Ligand SMILES: NC(=O)C1=CN([C@@H]2O[C@H](COP(=O)(O)OP(=O)(O)OC[C@H]3O[C@@H](n4cnc5c(N)ncnc54)[C@H](O)[C@@H]3O)[C@@H](O)[C@H]2O)[C@@H](O)CC1
């Protein structure tokens with residue numbers, strides 16, 4: 001996994017003080033990293049337009065222009081006069097070079113957005129909005145320097161943002177790059193080195209970006225085994241029976257030795273899924289809530305009271321009785337609408353979905369502070385897995401998963417791993433990575449994936 005930081009000003013400051021790296025040195029490395037990216041990916045003499053603002057983001061652009069000059073056909077567009085001391089210095093440094101300052105925007109092969117970086121501290125004015133909108137309309141390859149202009153420090157977009165194909169971010173990953181609302185604006189993310197290896201520039205953090213290598217699939221390492229060796233999950237089937245049956249199937253596919261569907265009615269189940277009316281004696285995990293619908297409250301309480309690890313999903317986030325069980329046995333897997341209900345039930349906050357989606361990390365942190373024993377997995381375009389003060393982000397998911405039943409598959413995967421002995425955080429991390437990786441491996445298109453096909457892809461991991 002990679003470290004993520006709420007802000008990097010303190011890391012820059014530490015570099016100045018501890019390693020005697022000046023702002024100028026950091027900036028030269030920032031510009032050089034974008035230069036290297038362009039050199040490695042584009043033909044000599046490609047046309048490049050660098051859009052520069054008045055602060056140090058603009059200064060990065062001016063330094064970059066100097067590096068690119070002569071090898072590429074570059075022009076600068078000065079959205080504002082250089083104002084910060086570094087912007088003025090960088091401007092002086094290019095004055096004697098014959099770099100054209102373009103009076104207008106044009107569709108170059110490559111556009112580089114150096115308008116605003118981490119210094120964006122107020123709403124965009126009309127000029128900036130028009131400028132960004134015009135840039136977005138061009139068919140150029142678009143590179144954002146540090147962060148696409150228009151995205152603020154907490155990952156919100158008030159009106160418009162530059163729509164990058166790649167964002168080359170300076171020094172370390174910032175949390176603002178991982179809100180759901182910026183997902184379609186940042187493109188691929190690359191981190192540039194600022195004159196010292198990233199692991200030295202970075203300090204301690206409690207936020208991490210998951211990588212594919214963080215997956216820990218449930219391979220079996222002993223052959224002297226039987227089905228009970230790999231756990232027994234119980235999936236509670238509600239009135240909408242399909243949801244729970246999908247979870248049963250995904251739990252079975254992900255290695256659990258036995259899967260039992262708990263249901264009052266006789267169901268038409270696949271042959272490998274057992275059925276019972278009550279929780280199995282040797283049950284090692286439970287998943288409850290998917291398609292639950294109408295259910296006797298005391299029956300649910302009896303299940304929640306058990307000492308077994310549980311995945312709690314869907315309809316249960318609307319039930320007050322859940323409040324008694326927000327402890328070290330549960331994994332909660334709400335989508336945003338369910339999470340705002342949970343926030344309301346727990347008297348944490350009463351907010352709209354829009355407010356949540358604009359501040360996902362804030363509300364996850366609030367909830368986890370209040371319930372530090374719970375493991376929370378907040379679904380969305382970027383899944384957030386959190387416990388106490390730690391946050392893990394899975395940003396691999398794509399729109400192919402926006403289908404009824406995707407979440408039911410995920411509940412089954414987590415329950416399966418819990419049954420096999422994974423701890424709750426490990427189970428969420430591996431299940432979530434398996435879920436997104438399998439969906440991305442679906443070969444046909446990004447709209448027709450069914451839960452069954454998703455489970456088939458999980459079997460191939
Ligand atoms: N601090 C450092 O050591 C480094 C900083 N670097 C660059 O510096 C950037 C941050 O530079 P700054 O702090 O100068 O900030 P920016 O360059 O992001 O923008 C600040 C300027 O824009 C103005 N501004 C802010 N919001 C505005 C709005 N909505 N409409 C119009 N004007 C607005 C500010 O008043 C200020 O003049 C980073 O994103 C990164 O690109 C890099 O060179 C790496 C090293």
Ligand SMILES: Nc1ncnc2c1ncn2[C@@H]1O[C@H](COP(=O)(O)OP(=O)(O)O)[C@@H](O)[C@H]1O
Pocket residue numbers: 314335378379380381382383396397398399400401402403404405406407408409410
């Ligand atoms: N655009 C997207 N990008 C990434 N992941 C997505 C996207 N849309 C949906 N998902 C994922 O798909 C799952 C949907 O779950 P959920 O809303 O509970 O569906 P259901 O209840 O129908 O099973 C979640 O894991 C969510 O993170």
Ligand SMILES: [K+]
Pocket residue numbers: 057113114115116117144145146147148149
């Ligand atoms: K930028």
